[in-house]
Amino acid sequence: MSASHATLGRSSGQQFELSIGRIPLRLHVSDARMLSEASERYQAFASSQEEPFAIHLKNSFSANGGSPEFAYDFEAQTAALRAFSAESQFIGAKNAYALDSLLRILLSWVLLRHTGFLLHAATVVRNGRAYVFTGSSGAGKSTVASLSPPGSVLTDEISLLRRENGEWRAYGTPFWGEFRAAGSNSSAPVAGIFGLRQAGENRVEALGPVGLLRNILPNVLFFSGEAAANQRLLEILGQAVKEISGYHLAFRKDKTFWEALPS
Amino acid sequence: MSTISNGPWQKNPALAWREIDDETVIISPTENVMHELNETGSFLWKKIDGCRTAAQLAALLAAEYEVTPGAALADTEALLQQLVSSKLLVPAGTATSGAPR
Numbered sequence: 001m002s003a004s005h006a007t008l009g010r011s012s013g014q015q016f017e018l019s020i021g022r023i024p025l026r027l028h029v030s031d032a033r034m035l036s037e038a039s040e041r042y043q044a045f046a047s048s049q050e051e052p053f054a055i056h057l058k059n060s061f062s063a064n065g066g067s068p069e070f071a072y073d074f075e076a077q078t079a080a081l082r083a084f085s086a087e088s089q090f091i092g093a094k095n096a097y098a099l100d101s102l103l104r105i106l107l108s109w110v111l112l113r114h115t116g117f118l119l120h121a122a123t124v125v126r127n128g129r130a131y132v133f134t135g136s137s138g139a140g141k142s143t144v145a146s147l148s149p150p151g152s153v154l155t156d157e158i159s160l161l162r163r164e165n166g167e168w169r170a171y172g173t174p175f176w177g178e179f180r181a182a183g184s185n186s187s188a189p190v191a192g193i194f195g196l197r198q199a200g201e202n203r204v205e206a207l208g209p210v211g212l213l214r215n216i217l218p219n220v221l222f223f224s225g226e227a228a229a230n231q232r233l234l235e236i237l238g239q240a241v242k243e244i245s246g247y248h249l250a251f252r253k254d255k256t257f258w259e260a261l262p263s
Numbered sequence: 264m265s266t267i268s269n270g271p272w273q274k275n276p277a278l279a280w281r282e283i284d285d286e287t288v289i290i291s292p293t294e295n296v297m298h299e300l301n302e303t304g305s306f307l308w309k310k311i312d313g314c315r316t317a318a319q320l321a322a323l324l325a326a327e328y329e330v331t332p333g334a335a336l337a338d339t340e341a342l343l344q345q346l347v348s349s350k351l352l353v354p355a356g357t358a359t360s361g362a363p364r
Binding site for chain 1: 276277278279280281283284286288290293295297299
């Protein structure tokens with residue numbers, strides 16, 4: 001893992017640079033309290049890299065010429081996102097929770113150009129490989145994470161998967177689950193994706209590509225209703241399920257489930 | 264009696280689809296539901312181009328799979344009906360839009 005630092009207090013406004021799944025981002029925040037909250041929340045992911053995707057926190061939208069390539073509005077219209085090719089505006093984000101939500105929404109869209117996606121999943125590294133455990137709330141993501149050795153959990157809530165140099169890697173993200181702590185800013189090649197179900201005994205069943213897609217699709221984070229974006233997402237997911245081994249995992253709530261997993 | 268119209272059909276422009284192995288997977292952005300088509304369903308799906316009618320699609324199916332014209336038409340109309348019910352298929356010329364899921 002490379003050394004990281006925050007960039008603060010430039011004359012043009014205050015900034016915080018971070019990287020999630022090797023996607024460099026730069027937050028431009030004029031409000032000192034918000035900057036402090038963001039710096040604290042994303043400290044483990046602070047990183048300065050070339051050509052970061054700029055994110056401007058604003059109270060209102062400014063057109064800057066041209067229409068956004070991606071727009072998202074919260075239902076209650078408390079916050080909104082407008083994204084262009086290399087920068088984005090977060091409008092009305094008043095606290096770290098809103099910022100967190102907008103960051104997830106933006107990342108799900110930016111990842112389309114990096115052959116990646118966000119998945120509701122806990123990821124645990126074992127013998128240098130990432131075991132990705134996916135499922136809806138209550139399926140057991142945090143349970144699996146809590147039954148894994150300290151330091152091996154990349155995230156207990158939202159995993160970032162992307163294809164790099166011909167292999168799929170899973171990354172931790174700063175998005176919190178029941179651990180109430182940011183994930184790990186590191187990655188490992190994916191050993192497999194496991195669809196979770198808590199049961200009285202441990203059992204693993206291999207899934208074919210279509211079965212794996214059926215399993216992960218409800219747990220993929222994506223917010224665009226635009227047909228081309230959805231088509232791109234499906235192309236990425238289609239490639240993922242053909243190249244990553246997939247399984248159903250029925251598991252007992254103790255550490256013995258690791259013995260049932262393929263090595 | 265079939266309730267499928269005699270006019271041409273098109274795929275719903277708002278959806279996403281691709282082939283995986285021998286199956287076709289279709290996802291509707293509005294419902295986040297995954298639909299799967301088998302080999303013959305995939306064959307017909309790929310032939311739906313906004314110009315062909317049910318009868319023309321059935322003729323292609325009959326020629327490809329050596330089934331009687333009557334059986335091919337019945338199978339084609341059944342599939343089209345199912346696709347229409349799931350909003351994956353619309354009459355040609357229909358404009359639709361998606362929504363975040």
